[in-house]
Amino acid sequence: MLDPAIASRLQFALTTIVHIVFPVMSMGLAPFLVYFTWKEIRTDEPVYEQLRRFWVRIFALSFVVGTVTGLVLEFEFGTNFAAFSTTAGELFGGPLAVEGMMAFFLEATFLGIFVFGRERVSDRLYFVSAVFVALGTWLSAVWILVANSWMQTPQGFEMAMQAGRPVVTLVDPVAAYANPRFPWMYVHMQNAAVLSVALFMLGVAAYKLRSLGVADPESDGGADTDRRFWRKTLKIALVVLLVTAPLQVVHGDAYGRHVAETQPQKFAAMEAVWETDSYVPEYIVAFPTSADDLMNPRAKDIFGIGIPGGASWLASGGDAQAEIQGLNEFEGSPPVAVVFWSFRAMVALGFWFVLLAFWAGYRWRAGELFEDRLLHDAFVWSSLLGFLAVEVGWIVTEVGRQPWVIQGVMKTTDGVSPGLTGTEATATLLGFVAVYSALLATYTYVVWRVVRDGAPEVTVRREGPDASAEVAVDD
Template sequence: MIDPVLASRLQFAITTIVHIIFPVMSMGLAPFLIYFTWKDIRTGEPIYEQLRRFWTKIFAISFVVGTVTGIVLEFEFGTNFAAFSTAAGELFGGPLAVEGMMAFMLEATFLGVFVFGRERVGDALYFVSSVAVGLGTWLSAVWILIANSWMQTPRGYEVVTENGQPVIHLVDPLAAYFTPRFGYMYVHMQNAAVESVALFMAGVAAYFVFRHHVWGYQTQHVEFWEVTLKIALVALLITAPLQVLHGDMYGRHVAETQPQKFAAMEAVWETEAYVPEYLVAVPTSLDQLTDPRAKELFGIGIPGGASWLASGGDPSAEIRGLETFESEAPPVAIVFWAFRGMVGLGFWFILLAFWGGYRWFTGELFEDGLLHKALMASSLLGIVAVHLGWIVTEVGRQPWVIQGVMKTSEGVSPGLTAAEATITLVGFVLVYAALLGLYVYVIARIIRNGPPGESSLRSVPDAPPSPSAPGAPGVADDD
């Protein structure tokens, strides 16, 4: 049997890793759907209705599955982390409740209009429904990240003892709900979602464009996929550089507020200056996979880069080493390698974006088979980068569930046994694997079926013939 603390952490990690795929898809698709709806209404061109209807299917399925898996996550706070919920429920539960009452209800209410109401409501109301759905999706992230950012950098609270147990009370809502971390997390997460969906759209579109233009297969709706590829590239050209630039500012903030996390990200064990930023790090022995020490790894780095990042421009700045944190240091290997992977993917996305932009500029976007293969191979890497980023965020603050206030081991449900934790862990792995497999199957089937053909798009019914028209009832033809 697995220790209840470890089993609870693994269970929450697995459910989160699966769940986050669906909010990323819905949040990332929201701006695209608003744009497609606006263009459809304004121009009346069939291509934009095809784009709206096709990607709305994927959005709706992601929303439904994300809702189901998100509810389960909230239940886990009670089943596996009851001590944490009891102590921090007043502060942590508030944002989650508001998310359900405000953001989820807004999104769910207007989603019905957006999915089924195109023929039943006017253009203005239909466009409002698209904006409301997107706004609800992004508001959900606001409240979820308010709760999480408070756990990273807690503010606006006091700890009191009630019935012999420490309880956290909210004393300053503005300080608690809008911590220094919130802005960094929100911008980084939302931009990552749009970037991930842009990569997914580009990868799927590249497959069909490659089949048609490079392999020479006759592909239905090739114009649809060409337009999709171009729109995805525009989004990627905006979001990929922004993610790296903002990540630089975010990393500096982490160094200021969670120095132990930053030290783990850079594998700095002893306090030192002129710490290099290793863009590529390769272990020279198997031991270094589980015990990485940056200065002992073989890598390509920028001298003083990590010090420059931590200080905001001083390559000689000192970085506090992990050895000074003693028992408060996070699992270094997981954080270090996850951070390397996330950063590496970030630069790869920039390369892809400018590669595609250059080929578009030279008029060879649809003929560059190597670019198409790169986009296809990268279609899911945005989701992978999001996962790696959350691993850095969550594992990097261990052993704390609330930074500096409550350790994860103290937040686990006190009555949870090893047998119960192990059985539910196994059960969740099986159920979530099946759920993810079903989701992938449905999305793959939607993509395989392709967009609706022009003949299946909505059309204005033929007007009845006028009484004077040739062939109208009761009117004889002259000839």
């Protein structure tokens, strides 16, 4: 049987890795749905009604599954990390409670109107429902990230003794909840969600267009509804990718400096620096050449593209000779190989997204966006890479903080439920693996069914002299 601390950490990691897919999908889709609804009302073009109806199905599914898996995560604080909850409950529980009372109920209330009320309410009220659904989705992220960011850069609290044990006491809510990490995490996370959904849209649209023959140079371009629907989807998603991909890289560069200032131990793990050194290289792309290199990146015997002094430049904001504090100077260290390689994967994916966006933008400008088979293949193969980038990014964030559950305040091993046995923790871990694997497989299957069914049929306009006009939309 596994040690209770290890099994609990693995279980929480599993539930987080699966859960995060659903809020990323819903948060990323939210601004698209507001835009589709606005265009549908303003232009009365059937293609925007199709876009709204198609993507709201995936949004609603993601919201429901995300709610269930999110509740399980919160329960795990009591079942597996009761000591942490006892110590930090006064500060940590507040944002989670507000998230449920404010953001979740706001989103859930208006989601019913948005999903089922198009024919029952006015255009104005329907658009308001779309805005409040999106607002609720993004507000949920605010309070979740407030809690998590406080764990990364805790402040606004004091330690007090209650019933013979130390507990966190909130003394400055503004300092605690507006901690230095929150704005960095929020911007990076929300932009990543929108970017991930844009990539997913591009991949689905490219796949459907290829199956319809639109990318075939011999095709007449087609006038049917499905082809127009997917062409519009691809164009809108590409515009968003052109904005979000470069922003993610630029913001990530600044975010890295903030991590170096506030969590030097995590930054040292990201760069696999054990001894304090200067002029530390930055490996933008790196591959292990042996199993030892994979598990022990300190050897730096790897194949990759390194920028001399790049890590020092990133940490300092422009000084390639800057000193980086090594891991040996800290109390304990995270699993460096996990953090190092996850960071490399995140960075490589970020640059690929920029390259893909510029490549597609160039082909669009050249008038060959729908004829480039290689580009469409790249869209398809990249459709889920945004979600992968989010996953490895969170691995860097959470694993890089170890051995601390609250940075510099409480260690993760001290936060585990004291009465939890190895047998109980291992059994629940195995149960979660089975249930969450089935849940993710079911979600994937349902999304695939929605994609397979294609664009919803729209044969009636909401306004106009011809109430039975067929859909016809220009590209």
